[in-house]
Amino acid sequence: MTNSQQRPLRIAIIGSGPAGVYAADLLTKSAPVAIGELTLSIDLFDRYPTPYGLIRYGVAPDHPRIKGIVNALHKVLDRGDIRFFGNVDYGTDLSLTDLQRHYDAVVFATGAIKDADLNIPGVELEGSFGAADFVSWYDGHPDVPREWPLDAKEVAVIGNGNVALDVARVLSKHADELLVTEIPENVYRILKESPVTDVHVFGRRGPAQVKFTPLELRELSHSHDVDIVLYPEDFEFDEASDREIQKNNQVKTMVGTLTNWIAEQPEDAAELTASRRLHLHFLQSPVEIVDSADTPGRVAGIRFERQELDGTGGVRGTGEFVDYPVQAVYRAIGYFGSPLPDLEFDHRRGVVPNDGGRVLDAEGHFVPGVYTTGWIKRGPVGLIGHTKGDALETIGHLLDARAELPAAAEPAEDAVVELLAGRGVEYTTWEGWLALDAHEKALGAAAEPAVTHKGEVTRERVKVVSREDMVGISNGASVGG
Numbered sequence: 001m002t003n004s005q006q007r008p009l010r011i012a013i014i015g016s017g018p019a020g021v022y023a024a025d026l027l028t029k030s031a032p033v034a035i036g037e038l039t040l041s042i043d044l045f046d047r048y049p050t051p052y053g054l055i056r057y058g059v060a061p062d063h064p065r066i067k068g069i070v071n072a073l074h075k076v077l078d079r080g081d082i083r084f085f086g087n088v089d090y091g092t093d094l095s096l097t098d099l100q101r102h103y104d105a106v107v108f109a110t111g112a113i114k115d116a117d118l119n120i121p122g123v124e125l126e127g128s129f130g131a132a133d134f135v136s137w138y139d140g141h142p143d144v145p146r147e148w149p150l151d152a153k154e155v156a157v158i159g160n161g162n163v164a165l166d167v168a169r170v171l172s173k174h175a176d177e178l179l180v181t182e183i184p185e186n187v188y189r190i191l192k193e194s195p196v197t198d199v200h201v202f203g204r205r206g207p208a209q210v211k212f213t214p215l216e217l218r219e220l221s222h223s224h225d226v227d228i229v230l231y232p233e234d235f236e237f238d239e240a241s242d243r244e245i246q247k248n249n250q251v252k253t254m255v256g257t258l259t260n261w262i263a264e265q266p267e268d269a270a271e272l273t274a275s276r277r278l279h280l281h282f283l284q285s286p287v288e289i290v291d292s293a294d295t296p297g298r299v300a301g302i303r304f305e306r307q308e309l310d311g312t313g314g315v316r317g318t319g320e321f322v323d324y325p326v327q328a329v330y331r332a333i334g335y336f337g338s339p340l341p342d343l344e345f346d347h348r349r350g351v352v353p354n355d356g357g358r359v360l361d362a363e364g365h366f367v368p369g370v371y372t373t374g375w376i377k378r379g380p381v382g383l384i385g386h387t388k389g390d391a392l393e394t395i396g397h398l399l400d401a402r403a404e405l406p407a408a409a410e411p412a413e414d415a416v417v418e419l420l421a422g423r424g425v426e427y428t429t430w431e432g433w434l435a436l437d438a439h440e441k442a443l444g445a446a447a448e449p450a451v452t453h454k455g456e457v458t459r460e461r462v463k464v465v466s467r468e469d470m471v472g473i474s475n476g477a478s479v480g481g
Contacts, residue, residue, distance in 0.1 A: 008041035009402060010411045012099050014090050015109035016046040017053020018073065018384050019374025023107055023391040025076045030399055038402065041413060042082045043103070045094070048142065049087040049428045049470040050436065051077060054111055054384075057139045058132075060166035061181035062173070065215070069384060077430055083413075085420070086428035087471055091341035093425045100369065102416045104405045105398055108343070108359070108372040109391075112335040112350060112380040118158065122289030123331070127152065127299030131159065131167045131332035138170055138191075140184040142467035147186075150194040152327035156302050158286050159332030160203030161211040165220065167330050172199040172278045173223045179450030182440065182461040200279040200324060204307060205315050207234070207258050207282050208241035214253045220278060221261075224453045227274040230262040234282035240313035283307040283315065284322070289329050301325045335380035343370070351379050357394025369405045371398055432474030439473050440464055 011027065013020045024042050032038035050056055055069055077084055088094060090110070099106045115130030122128065127149070136144045150171075157168045170178075175191035183191075203210055220228055235258075237245075245252050258280070266272065284304040292300035303323050307315035337350035344353050344362055352372045353360040359370040373394040374387050398405075420427050428436075443462035450457050464470050 007411060008039040009105070009405075010103040010408050010413075011040060011042045011105045011107065011398075012103040013042065013044045013107045013109055014046075014099075015053060015111060015374070015376075016044045016051040016077075016084060016086070017055060017109065017111055017374070018069065019111060019376075019387045019391060020044055020046075020053070020107070020109035021051070021073045021076050022388050023109060023373050023395055024082045026388070026391050027395050027399075028081055030395065032399060032402075038399075041411075043085060043413075043416065044077070044082055045085045045088045045090065047087070047089040049467060049474055050433055051084055051086065051430075057141045058113070058135055059139070060135070060170055061139065061183050062169070062178060062219075063166070084428075084430040084433065085416075086433065086474070087467070088420065088425060088427050093420065093423060096342035096370075098416075098419065100406065101409050102411065102419070103369075104402075104408050104411070105369045105371065107394065107398070108340060108352060108370070108376055109374045110338070110340060110376045112337040112375040114336045114338055115331055116334040116336045116350075118286065118331045118333055120286055120288055122291070122299070122302075125289055125291055125299045126297055127328045128289055129328065129330050131157070131163050131330045132335055134167055134330055135163065138183070138187045140182075140187065140463040140465040142465060142470065146465065148190055149328075150190055150196070152299075153195050154198045154324075154326045155196060155200065155328045155330065156324060156326040157199060157201045157330045157332055159334075160201070160205070160209075160282075161332065161334070162213060162216045163335075164201055164203075164330075164332035165212050165216045167332055168199050168201045168278055169220060169223060171196055171330075172226050172276050174225060174276075176450060177224055177452050179459055180452065180457050182444070182463045184463045184465045186465065196276060198277045198279060200281060200326065202281045202284045202286065202304060204285045205283065205313075206236050206238075206241060206309055207255055208237060208244050208251055209313060210254060210282075212254070214250060214257065217254050217257055223278070225274045226276045226278055227272040228261055228265075229272065229277050229279040230258065230265060231279075231281060232262065234280075234284075235259065235262065236283060236309055238309040238311045238313075240311060241309065244313065283309075285315070285317065287321065290323075299327055299329055302329055335375065337376045337380070340376075343367075349379055352376050356397055357390070358397050371395075426471050426475065428471060428474040432476075435476070436464065436470055436473045 115132040137148045157164050287305050288303045290301045306318045306320040308318050310316050339345040346353050354372050357371050359367045361367050371394050373391045440461040444459035447459045
């Protein structure tokens with residue numbers, strides 16, 4: 001655009017999770033806007049009928065920080081200066097060409113929703129699951145099956161990040177304790193019938209190299225009637241571990257928590273009286289998932305090679321192998337991004353190629369007016385808060401280039417509305433989300449009080465799972481059931 005003051009700068013953001021909302025918020029608060037040099041018109045699109053992305057569909061419902069993050073995102077979208085279009089799938093309902101016709105700039109904030117691959121034999125066996133799929137199921141994702149085969153008594157969770165701990169906690173926690181959250185009815189029903197007795201979490205490195213955070217670790221001890229079991233032989237520390245403990249307060253806190261737990265653990269396993277146990281293992285690298293003659297084609301166990309610290313913070317194999325009898329394996333070794341139509345994709349890293357958020361083409365040149373932020377920009381690493389720094393870098397480049405952005409041919413705000421309507425897209429709005437939000441809370445208020453070990457508590461909400469129901473409620477339709 002040669003003169004952005006002639007009309008508002010039109011910006012489309014694809015993805016309404018933290019990355020997309022932070023980008024929109026930072027744009028509205030940028031210096032050119034604050035001094036009146038620039039006006040903006042921002043539309044936020046999401047393939048789901050609801051906002052919040054990973055916050056709604058990628059984090060355990062009993063996570064204590066969720067409410068705070070949701071409240072912050074809600075305040076941004078509730079101001080009224082950012083339009084929300086839900087149930088709009090980029091690549092199906094809208095193409096890049098469509099977006100470039102109606103917007104001066106497009107920011108992709110689509111995140112990462114698939115599991116990273118674990119290339120070991122047996123990963124294809126029945127009972128071997130990606131943690132991302134399980135998280136989507138227990139969070140009521142509209143595009144996953146309503147059922148989940150929770151028939152294992154002994155379960156392995158591979159990974160030492162926050163997702164691994166979330167999965168292990170949900171698997172080991174008694175279902176009634178989750179009724180105080182927004183857990184969907186189908187998820188509660190299946191978790192309630194789970195026969196699980198032991199959940200094992202395996203990490204490849206030592207206690208000083210774990211990737212989870214102190215809050216997630218401490219949450220494990222809050223589960224009622226679940227004993228945490230640790231193993232003295234796993235508590236190995238080398239010089240690199242000692243240095244990390246001394247210089248990093250977070251690592252120091254977690255190692256302190258773990259060593260306190262193992263010090264307080266009874267020597268006699270018979271003194272562990274809970275009906276379920278959550279085992280934390282370190283220095284174990286997965287080698288093979290195995291079946292058995294009794295259960296061919298189904299998970300019957302998992303084999304690990306014991307590791308030892310190498311003095312630099314890494315590990316090396318010892319040649320000693322350990323087998324664990326389990327009937328299910330959950331792979332929580334990270335997320336991976338998905339390709340986006342009409343954009344280049346780095347299949348090794350799972351990101352859209354970019355330079356500081358400026359999207360690159362196959363020759364490494366900037367694609368004018370196209371940007372990216374969040375996990376699809378940098379990969380699925382870091383905490384949600386780190387996404388703000390990502391967004392700040394991206395929008396900085398966007399604003400610096402605003403005078404050279406390719407001007408939209410049809411920038412009127414109602415043009416994209418007419419396009420969606422003409423294609424029969426049943427999009428949802430922010431007002432629709434407020435209606436669905438109120439509906440879910442009303443379902444919780446009307447539900448029978450949850451009976452936990454602390455007594456009766458009112459349910460927070462009951463999450464609506466069906467995409468059809470979500471769209472219908474958002475758009476004012478009467479929905480049965």
